[in-house]
Amino acid sequence: MLEDLLGRSFPYLRLSVTEACNFRCSYCLPDGYKKTGVSDFLSADEIIRLVSGFADLGVRKVRLTGGEPTLRRDIPTIASAISALGRIETLAMTTNGYNLKTQAGIFADSGINALNVSIDSLQADKFHRITGHDKLKDILEGIDLARKAGIKPIKINCVLIKGVNDDEWPDFVALARREDISIRFIELMQTGDNGDYFRKHHLSGEVLQAYLTAEGFAPLPRSATGGPALEYGHPDHGGRIGIIAPYSKDFCTTCNRLRVTARGDLRLCLFGEFGYGLRPYLQSADQRNELTQRITDLLSYKTRSHNLGQGVTGLTPHLASIGG
Numbered sequence: 001m002l003e004d005l006l007g008r009s010f011p012y013l014r015l016s017v018t019e020a021c022n023f024r025c026s027y028c029l030p031d032g033y034k035k036t037g038v039s040d041f042l043s044a045d046e047i048i049r050l051v052s053g054f055a056d057l058g059v060r061k062v063r064l065t066g067g068e069p070t071l072r073r074d075i076p077t078i079a080s081a082i083s084a085l086g087r088i089e090t091l092a093m094t095t096n097g098y099n100l101k102t103q104a105g106i107f108a109d110s111g112i113n114a115l116n117v118s119i120d121s122l123q124a125d126k127f128h129r130i131t132g133h134d135k136l137k138d139i140l141e142g143i144d145l146a147r148k149a150g151i152k153p154i155k156i157n158c159v160l161i162k163g164v165n166d167d168e169w170p171d172f173v174a175l176a177r178r179e180d181i182s183i184r185f186i187e188l189m190q191t192g193d194n195g196d197y198f199r200k201h202h203l204s205g206e207v208l209q210a211y212l213t214a215e216g217f218a219p220l221p222r223s224a225t226g227g228p229a230l231e232y233g234h235p236d237h238g239g240r241i242g243i244i245a246p247y248s249k250d251f252c253t254t255c256n257r258l259r260v261t262a263r264g265d266l267r268l269c270l271f272g273e274f275g276y277g278l279r280p281y282l283q284s285a286d287q288r289n290e291l292t293q294r295i296t297d298l299l300s301y302k303t304r305s306h307n308l309g310q311g312v313t314g315l316t317p318h319l320a321s322i323g324g
């Protein structure tokens with residue numbers, strides 16, 4: 001198992017498969033995706049070699065993300081090939097849900113067995129304003145189809161946006177209770193491009209924690225391959241609420257994930273200052289040992305913590321560029 005100098009191990013890889021996105025989320029790509037340079041994102045073959053190498057190093061959970069991963073037509077091919085390796089227990093995808101209604105069954109058949117769908121408002125007009133798309137109803141129907149196709153768990157990602165969706169916490173909690181679905185609230189993070197938006201709309205996860213406690217939720221234990229969320233459960237129903245609070249003290253001590261960008265750069269931290277190119281090691285299957293050695297060596301550069309609290313956003317102009 002991969003370990004860094006601080007003894008943290010890394011069973012979880014977050015892999016961006018594209019920088020492109022069709023949405024214009026106000027905190028991420030408010031002016032839409034603008035292509036920069038050549039879009040030479042990792043090919044399906046390069047991705048499989050990469051995941052095989054990480055599997056050799058003990059990775060058992062892979063999340064496909066982006067940009068919007070479902071914009072890649074070969075995503076079912078990629079997912080099927082990763083499943084066929086037989087070594088990845090959880091093959092997850094984070095999506096804006098745009099293509100779920102038409103493709104939920106295809107995603108399930110290709111081996112995706114965990115899904116996070118981003119929904120920042122349960123009000124159709126507000127959802128439209130935040131994302132630029134009047135698609136809330138279709139996305140909720142897509143979630144239902146994904147569930148019927150057998151994908152479990154399905155979680156909803158909701159970014160905490162002060163003055164925009166903090167009036168909707170009771171509605172999200174009611175949804176969790178009614179549908180037995182988990183909601184992940186994500187603290188808004190500052191990135192290179194969204195400083196003004198961040199200063200206006202950032203809300204600490206602690207405020208939500210206090211609300212959940214008052215509603216009878218209690219913290220649950222964390223699993224080894226689990227994500228960064230602090231999870232809360234309720235004695236009366238199965239729906240869980242998670243809070244991802246990167247600004248909280250000690251957030252980085254439980255870091256168990258590495259990221260690779262759509263262009264094949266290893267990022268040791270979401271807000272790190274460096275990307276380390278792995279692409280040269282993905283050109284043929286017989287480079288596998290070189291690849292795993294390179295990843296192992298690079299891990300010694302992983303730092304104790306990000307410096308987001310000091311406004312250091314590293315290389316990340318927006319999360320679409322690295323895979324949130």
Ligand code: SAM
Nearest residue numbers: 028066067068094095096118157188189319324
């Ligand atoms: N396009 C897909 C989606 O939206 O689900 C996957 C990529 S997106 C970058 C992954 C997650 O990051 C989404 O849940 C999104 O809401 C979240 N995100 C994007 N920018 C963020 C920011 N500045 N702060 C917190 N979360 C952010």
Ligand code: SF4
Nearest residue numbers: 021023025028096320
């Ligand atoms: Fe696209 Fe996801 Fe960013 Fe929204 S959060 S603009 S859906 S990449």
